[in-house]
Amino acid sequence: MPSQCGVTVTFAGSGDAFGSGGRFQACVHLQPAGPAAPAGPAAPAGPAAPAPVLLDCGATSLPALRRCGLDPGDIAAVFVSHLHGDHFGGLPFLILDAQFAGRTAPLVVAGPAGTGQRLTEALECMFPGSSRVRRRFAVEVTELDPGGPGGPGGPAVVAGVRAQAFQASHPSGAPALILRLTLGGRIIAYTGDTAWTPAIAEAAAGADLLIAEAYYWDKAVPHHLRHADLAARREELTARRTVLTHMSADMLGHQEQACHETAYDGLVLRV
Numbered sequence: 001m002p003s004q005c006g007v008t009v010t011f012a013g014s015g016d017a018f019g020s021g022g023r024f025q026a027c028v029h030l031q032p033a034g035p036a037a038p039a040g041p042a043a044p045a046g047p048a049a050p051a052p053v054l055l056d057c058g059a060t061s062l063p064a065l066r067r068c069g070l071d072p073g074d075i076a077a078v079f080v081s082h083l084h085g086d087h088f089g090g091l092p093f094l095i096l097d098a099q100f101a102g103r104t105a106p107l108v109v110a111g112p113a114g115t116g117q118r119l120t121e122a123l124e125c126m127f128p129g130s131s132r133v134r135r136r137f138a139v140e141v142t143e144l145d146p147g148g149p150g151g152p153g154g155p156a157v158v159a160g161v162r163a164q165a166f167q168a169s170h171p172s173g174a175p176a177l178i179l180r181l182t183l184g185g186r187i188i189a190y191t192g193d194t195a196w197t198p199a200i201a202e203a204a205a206g207a208d209l210l211i212a213e214a215y216y217w218d219k220a221v222p223h224h225l226r227h228a229d230l231a232a233r234r235e236e237l238t239a240r241r242t243v244l245t246h247m248s249a250d251m252l253g254h255q256e257q258a259c260h261e262t263a264y265d266g267l268v269l270r271v
Contacts, residue, residue, distance in 0.1 A: 005185030006033040007271045009209065011245065012064035013056075014263040016215065017086035020249040023265050025058025025086040026192075028211060028245075029070050032160075032184030051076035051105075053161055055179065055190050055211070061090035062097060068266055073101055077159035080111030081192025082168065082176035083118045091119055092126045099135050106138040110158045112165070114174035116141040146177055152202070166203045168194035170223045178203045186271050189239060193246065195222070196229045201236040209271045210239035211263075213246040217254040227251060231259045243269070 008031040015023025034049025052070075054061070057078045065072050072094055080088045091109060098107060109115060119141065123131040144165040145153035152164040161183040168176035170193045179190045180203040187207040191200055194213065204210040215224040227244070230237070242260040244251075255262040 004033050007031065007184040007186045007188065007208075008033070009188070009211075009269040009271055010068055010070065011243075011263040011265060011267040012068045012070060013058055013060060014245045014247075014265050014267065016246050016248050017058075017084070018248075019060075020247065021252045024060040024064035024067075025090070026056040026081075026246060027058055027061040027064050027090065028055040028190070029065065029068070029075075030055065030181070030183060030188065050160055050184065053077040053079060053159055053181075053183070055079050055181075055188075056081055056087045056192070057090040057094060058086040059089035059093075062093050064265065072097055073103055075107070076105070077108035077110060077161065079158070079161075079163060079179055079181065079190075080109065080115060080177075081179060081190060082112060082170055082172040083114065083174045084172050084193070087192065088115075088118070089122065092123045092130065095123070095139060096127060096130060098137065099133070103135075103137045106140055108140045108142060108159050110142040110144055110156070110163060112146070112175045112177050113143050115143055118174065144177060144179075146175055152180070152199075164203070166199035167197070168192055168199070169197050170194045180204075180207065188271065191225060193224055196225060196233065200225075201233070201238070204237050204239040204242075207239040208241065209269070210237060210242040212237075212242055212244055212260070214244040214251050214258070214260075214262075215246055215248050216250050219250065227254065227258060234259060241269075241271070243267075
């Protein structure tokens with residue numbers, strides 16, 4: 001029997017907040033592998049493949065997903081690293097699009113403490129009255145606990161995904177998170193935006209994929225990772241594969257020199 005484990009990772013948006021390089025904002029689509037389809041026209045239908053989830057949902061995420069041929073209506077959950085607009089500002093559009101498309105399946109939003117309130121405020125700011133509209137689907141908010149300094153919070157299971165959160169170093173009006181997700185028999189770690197913290201290495205330990213911010217090449221920018229940080233601590237990062245994202249124009253100009261793979265909009269990996 002062939003293995004049914006694995007995750008297809010699509011970088012629908014790999015850019016920074018300001019669209020450097022013409023890129024969309026943070027939006028990574030994770031599709032766990034499902035059972036193989038039965039062969040032949042008369043074969044009985046097998047179990048449905050697991051639903052995809054998103055890592056972050058920046059304001060440009062709907063067009064980013066559609067450009068990649070990915071249906072926003074299929075997404076079961078969005079894991080939000082922190083509450084800046086280029087990481088969660090696409091949620092009002094995702095929710096309203098689902099409403100107008102007739103969605104009935106629940107949508108889970110998992111993020112740091114304060115996610116529920118900030119989502120309501122964002123809906124009301126962009127589309128007044130939209131947070132109070134009755135919909136045919138539930139928007140369920142799960143707030144993830146990063147635990148104490150340097151350590152993970154207790155794991156939560158969201159839409160079939162096991163999620164652990166670690167405290168990031170990135171002020172955003174709420175605790176920012178480094179995420180470690182287990183799905184499709186794989187472990188994917190994601191820094192979101194953060195200055196270097198030992199929690200990055202802990203979240204990435206033994207992971208199949210680390211998706212890491214590399215905002216600048218070597219310029220120190222408060223509350224963000226630069227390539228120099230990752231290069232200096234390369235031996236601490238024990239993920240099997242590391243891909244860099246959220247790159248400024250400065251970092252894009254150095255990406256050929258990077259010590260890890262670099263993402264681009266539309267990049268598809270099979271992990």
